[in-house]
Amino acid sequence: MLWLDKHARFRKKLSPFIDRRLTPAETEQLAGHLASCDGCRAELERLRATVSALRDLPSANVPRSFALTPQMLQPRAARPEPSRPLTTTGMRLASGAVAIVLAVVLIGDLSGVGGNGDQVGGGDQEQAATAEFRAEGDETAEEALAPADMAADEGETGGAERDAAPSPATGQNATASCPTANAAGGAAAGAGAAGTPGLATSPSATPTPVDAEVLRACEEAAAAAAGAAETATPAVEDSPWIVDEGEQAEAAAASDGGADISTVRAAEIVLGVSLAALLGALVVESLLRRRRAV
Amino acid sequence: MTIPLDADVDEVELIARSTEGDLAAFNVIVERYQGPLYNLCLRMLGSQQAAEDATQDAFIAGYRAIGRFRGGRSGGFRAWLFRIGVNVCYDELRRRRARPAVSLDAPRGEGSRAFDVPNTGPAPEEQAQAAELRGVIQQGLTELPSEQRLAVVLCDVQGMDYAEIAEVMGVSLGTVKSRINRARARLRAYLQSRGELLSTRFRPTSGDR
Numbered sequence: 001m002l003w004l005d006k007h008a009r010f011r012k013k014l015s016p017f018i019d020r021r022l023t024p025a026e027t028e029q030l031a032g033h034l035a036s037c038d039g040c041r042a043e044l045e046r047l048r049a050t051v052s053a054l055r056d057l058p059s060a061n062v063p064r065s066f067a068l069t070p071q072m073l074q075p076r077a078a079r080p081e082p083s084r085p086l087t088t089t090g091m092r093l094a095s096g097a098v099a100i101v102l103a104v105v106l107i108g109d110l111s112g113v114g115g116n117g118d119q120v121g122g123g124d125q126e127q128a129a130t131a132e133f134r135a136e137g138d139e140t141a142e143e144a145l146a147p148a149d150m151a152a153d154e155g156e157t158g159g160a161e162r163d164a165a166p167s168p169a170t171g172q173n174a175t176a177s178c179p180t181a182n183a184a185g186g187a188a189a190g191a192g193a194a195g196t197p198g199l200a201t202s203p204s205a206t207p208t209p210v211d212a213e214v215l216r217a218c219e220e221a222a223a224a225a226a227g228a229a230e231t232a233t234p235a236v237e238d239s240p241w242i243v244d245e246g247e248q249a250e251a252a253a254a255s256d257g258g259a260d261i262s263t264v265r266a267a268e269i270v271l272g273v274s275l276a277a278l279l280g281a282l283v284v285e286s287l288l289r290r291r292r293a294v
Numbered sequence: 295m296t297i298p299l300d301a302d303v304d305e306v307e308l309i310a311r312s313t314e315g316d317l318a319a320f321n322v323i324v325e326r327y328q329g330p331l332y333n334l335c336l337r338m339l340g341s342q343q344a345a346e347d348a349t350q351d352a353f354i355a356g357y358r359a360i361g362r363f364r365g366g367r368s369g370g371f372r373a374w375l376f377r378i379g380v381n382v383c384y385d386e387l388r389r390r391r392a393r394p395a396v397s398l399d400a401p402r403g404e405g406s407r408a409f410d411v412p413n414t415g416p417a418p419e420e421q422a423q424a425a426e427l428r429g430v431i432q433q434g435l436t437e438l439p440s441e442q443r444l445a446v447v448l449c450d451v452q453g454m455d456y457a458e459i460a461e462v463m464g465v466s467l468g469t470v471k472s473r474i475n476r477a478r479a480r481l482r483a484y485l486q487s488r489g490e491l492l493s494t495r496f497r498p499t500s501g502d503r
Contacts, residue, residue: 015471015474015478016475021456047478047479047482050481050485051478053431053490054450054451055450055453057337057428057431059330059333060332060336060342061329062329062332062349063342063346065325065328067325068317068321068324072354073354073358
């Protein structure tokens, strides 16, 4: 082992020896060893021959001038990028569109099903919100009439509704009644006027103080019950009209919503799968293109 | 137009003008260095076409980056320019590794042809042997790890000193030495296995550098 170590150590010095990079002391040591070691001397000769062969390699002449032209200095002029094929552009657009549609469906789905009890589906909510807005602002005869009709049908409970609405304690109750009350904002005024038949004939449902009170209470209730109105069934014992209304809406929603839910789910699955497929195809294609590109 | 290689004052001027956007001045620099740079790329990449592309890319990159050249270091401008060329070669070698379908070995035919030079002296048989040796050497170079190949090419083919090699490669002197050592030893083993180190074929050089 010592023999191998010694020769290995000396052989490591052969290359710098050829390049005259050993210290005088190292040179002397190596020369002394080489004088008595055939093996290391032969290795030195082979190394020298290798270095000579490398040094004797002829310089190749340049095949052409490499002088720069202004065109070469254009961005990416030396290696023009392959134009993206139309299929890739199409797939990118399709992916974007599918992603947007999927997002819209998901948002609508999440906000609709988990929303207020009697507002099942975004449509109802939107209607109620619109109606509420209108109730607070200008009110036209038609808007006032529609909910007014509802209220007029249950005219005797209009008072109950009015009484129940201002009590924010019953969160569900109030929340449930708020939109409908607001929707019937104009009607509440009419209902508040003891359900007079004049309701139907009084198109101008300007908010009365009662109505304003109802609205204010509703707003308070809505704020208080934010997020709590998830139960479908508002437990309003003292407002059969509302219960009916809520149950009506819920039933309607259930029948529609059942179909809606499964349709929505199916749409989400389809969109999600196609989005994943499009993205996967894009990734694969870009990988392939990168491999082919110079 | 031949520019004397020792015109260092000229070079400072040329670099300054190039930095200001004087393309003609830079092209004088190109003419001065294109031979050695092309040969470096040729030895590193083993193919004439690849060497042409790499050389052109290196000069384009050099022109764009010349504002960043800070003179005064050991090796100076040549080392700085070759460093750019080396990076271009490394990029190409990396691209080749990413596409295994392309053989890393230089096709023997193309490799040998690229290095053939008209030989007026020795007899035809010697010419043929010399050509064969050159082809085998390039094969051996191609089989070296790229860092060792670069070190030994800069040292023994380009004739650079260790300090300038360290500059070009961006490594320490010790690393340069060890890479040269290993490259030569491997190349020696390769040539020996191909029967190219027979003493009858080789005439030892009269002296070491």
